[in-house]
Amino acid sequence: MPEITDLLRQEHDEALTLADRLCREEEDAKARREIFHQLKDALTLHSRAEEAAVYEALKGCKDDDEAVKMGHEGYVEHSLVDYLFEKLTRSSATTSPSWSAHAMVLKELLEHHVEEEQGEAFDLLEKHFDAAAREKMAQAFLVAKDSAASSAKSSRSAA
Numbered sequence: 001m002p003e004i005t006d007l008l009r010q011e012h013d014e015a016l017t018l019a020d021r022l023c024r025e026e027e028d029a030k031a032r033r034e035i036f037h038q039l040k041d042a043l044t045l046h047s048r049a050e051e052a053a054v055y056e057a058l059k060g061c062k063d064d065d066e067a068v069k070m071g072h073e074g075y076v077e078h079s080l081v082d083y084l085f086e087k088l089t090r091s092s093a094t095t096s097p098s099w100s101a102h103a104m105v106l107k108e109l110l111e112h113h114v115e116e117e118q119g120e121a122f123d124l125l126e127k128h129f130d131a132a133a134r135e136k137m138a139q140a141f142l143v144a145k146d147s148a149a150s151s152a153k154s155s156r157s158a159a
C-alpha cells in the first residue's frame with residue numbers, strides 16, 4: 001500500500017497536466033470541454049477525499065497551530081477551485097477570452113495549491129504521522145474518494 005503523500009503526488013501530477021492541456025487547447029471547443037470535464041471530475045473527488053482524510057487529520061493536530069492552519073487553508077483553496085469549476089461549467093463559450101481567463105486563473109491557483117500541499121502540508125504529515133499512519137491515511141483517502149464518487153453519481157441521477 002502506498003502512503004498518502006505518494007498517492008496525492010501522483011494525482012497532483014495528473015491534475016496539473018490536465019490543467020496545462022486545458023489552457024493550451026484554445027481552438028477546439030469540444031476538445032476543451034472534454035479536458036475540462038475530465039479535470040473537474042477527477043479533481044473534485046480528489047478534493048473531497050483530501051478534506052476528509054488529510055485536512056481533518058491536520059486540523060486534529062491540536063498542539064500544532066501550523067498544522068491546524070494548514071488544514072483550514074486547504075478548505076479555503078478548494079472552495080476557490082470549486083467556484084471556478086462552477087463558473088466554467090455554466091458558460092458554454094469555452095473558447096471565449098473570458099473562459100480562457102478563468103481557466104488560466106484555475107491553473108495558477110492549482111499550481112500554488114499543489115506547491116503548498118507538497119511543501120508545507122507534506123512536511124506536517126511526515127512530522128505528525130509515522131509511515132504506518134500515512135498508509136492508513138492513504139486507505140482512508142481511497143475510501144473517501146469512493147464515497148464521493150457514489151454521491152456524485154446519485155446526485156447526477158437525481159438531477
Ligand SMILES: [Fe+2]
Nearest residue numbers: 008012050117
Ligand atoms: Fe491535493
Ligand SMILES: [Fe+2]
Nearest residue numbers: 047050074117
Ligand atoms: Fe488540495
